Amino acid sequence: MSTTELAWFKSSYSGGGGGNCVEVAVRAEAVLVRDSKDTHSQTLAVSRDAWSAFTELAADSLV
Structure with a gap:
């Protein structure tokens, strides 16, 4: 499954200013974390x- 097919959720503490x-995104075996401003870079x-x-x-x- 590619990262574009996942359901990504932004932190509820994130402001609207894009800081x-x-x-x-939650998968069965792991939780993936990415920079919301650079969604095509590597995930953790x-x-x-x-x-x-x-x-x-x-x-x-x-x-």
């Missing part, structure tokens, strides 16, 4: 467990 934004693939740990840590830091 530093990322998008993610992380395990679902690693993504879960990252988002949990990020959410804890917002409190």
Whole structure:
């Protein structure tokens, strides 16, 4: 499956100004991360467990 066939989601914290934004797409084996301003460049693939740990840590830091 190519990255263009995936359902990409932009961070809910991304502003409308097009600053530093990322998008993610979830696959069975990994979560893909890419720069929303350069969607044709390479993506970063992380395990679902690693993504879960990252988002949990990020959410804890917002409190």
